[in-house]
Amino acid sequence: MRAIKKQRSLKKEVNTCTVNLKSSQSMLEFYKAKKPDINLGFTWGEWGDWGSCESGKKTRQRSKIAADGSTPDGEETETEEGCTEFYSNNALESPDNVAYTFGGRLGSDGGEAGTRVYSNSKWCSAPAF
Numbered sequence: 001m002r003a004i005k006k007q008r009s010l011k012k013e014v015n016t017c018t019v020n021l022k023s024s025q026s027m028l029e030f031y032k033a034k035k036p037d038i039n040l041g042f043t044w045g046e047w048g049d050w051g052s053c054e055s056g057k058k059t060r061q062r063s064k065i066a067a068d069g070s071t072p073d074g075e076e077t078e079t080e081e082g083c084t085e086f087y088s089n090n091a092l093e094s095p096d097n098v099a100y101t102f103g104g105r106l107g108s109d110g111g112e113a114g115t116r117v118y119s120n121s122k123w124c125s126a127p128a129f
Contacts, residue, residue, distance in 0.1 A: 039069040053083035 031038070045063035052058065059079045 041067050041070040042072075043067045043070060044072055044074060047078065050080070053085045056083060056085070057081050058083045 032040075042064040045065050047062045048060050050058045050060045057079055059077055061077050064076065
């Protein structure tokens with residue numbers, strides 16, 4: 001069931017991107033036809049978030065922002081290698097999830113109250129209580 005919801009969400013996102021792309025292309029064609037003497041260039045936008053790790057690689061992208069005449073050096077996509085893949089349909093197995101336990105044995109039984117943090121990630125950075 002969760003995989004079907006994820007697939008529907010991804011399909012909706014692809015449809016949104018397709019509509020946005022058609023709108024942008026339409027605007028570009030309109031301005032090319034109306035003002036052919038414009039020297040269209042671009043500047044780089046900010047880098048987006050890193051994507052998921054796939055086959056030991058993750059990527060991020062940045063947008064091209066229209067500008068008059070300038071065309072800077074650089075790439076639109078950046079790739080980083082050496083990441084670890086994680087796949088599971090079980091939300092309880094996600095390394096981003098953290099569980100806290102509170103309590104302990106009663107002081108009258110010789111125990112001490114305390115807390116403990118559990119996570120599937122060896123880089124767990126959950127705040128202490």
